[in-house]
Amino acid sequence: MRLSPRTLCAAGRAVWRESFPLEGRDVARWFPGHMAKGLKKMQSSLRLVDCTIEVHDARISFSRNPLFQETLGLKPHLLVLNKMDLADLKEQQKILQHLEREGLKHVVFTNCVKDENVKQIIPMVTELVGSSYRYHRGEHVEYCIMVIGVPNVGKSSLINSLRRQHLRKGKAARVGGEPGITRTVMSRIQVCERPLMFLLDTPGVLAPQIPSVETGLKLALCGTILDHLVGEETLADYLLYTLNRHQLLGYVQHYGLGEACDDITSVLKRVAVKLRKTQKVKVLTGTGDVNVIQPDYPAAARDFLRAFRSGLLGPVMLDRDVLQGRPAEEP
C-alpha cells in the first residue's frame, strides 16, 4: 500500500531516516564447507553443460554473487529473476537496461510457485545454446543445463516448475523456506522431452566476502542468509527503514498500527502487543530477581520478517537505489 505524502505528514513524521547506520555492524560471513565444495564441483561439471541458468531474487536484481561470473562465466548464460510476485517491477525496463549494461542480455522474470513465465525458459535456452554453436546441433541432441544461484532464490522450485510444465511430472528437487536446502550438485534431472533437456541442481553459493554490509542486509531480508547470522532485530530495523524510505506503508494496516513510525522498538512493541506475544524477563532489583512481563521483541521481529517475505506487506524493489544511481556504500 502506498500512502500519499499528505498521509505521511498526517502520520506525524515528515522525515524518515536518510541512512541506516552501518558502522560497526557486520554481516557474518556464511561460506560453509558445502558451498566451497559445491562451487568446486560446479566448476568441474562445467565441461558437461551447454548453458548456465542463474536464478536470482527479483527484489535484489543487482545484488548477485560476482563469483559466478568469475568462475563459471564462460558458458551461455540466462538470468532468471524469480519471485516476481514479491517484487515491485514498475521499473522493469530500467532494470533490464541496467542489466544489459552489465552484459546480461538474456533475462526472464518468473514466479515458480505459480509457474508464471516459466514456459519462456526452454525456448530461450535452445536459442542461446544454438547460437553459441557454429553448426546446427541436429534435432536429437540433448541439452544439459546447470542451475546456479545464491541460497533460497528458487533453483529447485524452477526445476520442479519446468517438470510440471513440460513433463506433467511432480517434484524432483527438494524445496524449502530456509537457505541451504540443496547441499550437493545433484545428478541430472530431466525437465523436457522435446528437446531432450536435463538440468543439474546445485547448492546455493554466496560470495565468501559479501561486497558490503548493506548488500548483506538485503540478501538476508530475502532469506538467502540465515537470520541469526545478522540478528532478527537488526534485520527488522533495516526492513522498517527500507519500507518507510520507499513509502511502502502496508505494515501500518497489516498490524493495525494506526500510523507509520520509524522507531523499531516502538513498532515491535506494538506488533508484540497485537500478537499477544510476551516474555518473562528476570530483572535484578535491590531485593533480588523479579520476573517482569514484557513484549516479546524477538517474536515480533520474526513475525515482521515473515509477513514481509510472504508478500503481506506489499511488493518491493530493494535495489532501487542502484537504479537511481545512489553511490554504492563503501565495503
Ligand SMILES: Nc1nc2c(ncn2[C@@H]2O[C@H](COP(=O)(O)OP(=O)(O)OP(=O)(O)O)[C@@H](O)[C@H]2O)c(=O)[nH]1
Ligand atoms: N513467493 C514465491 N516464493 C517462491 C518462488 N519460488 C520459490 N519460492 C519459495 O522460496 C523458497 C526457496 O525455494 P527453493 O526452490 O528451495 O530455493 P533454492 O534456491 O533451491 O534453495 P537452496 O537449496 O537453499 O539453495 C521456498 O519456500 C519456495 O516455495 C516464487 O516465485 N515466488
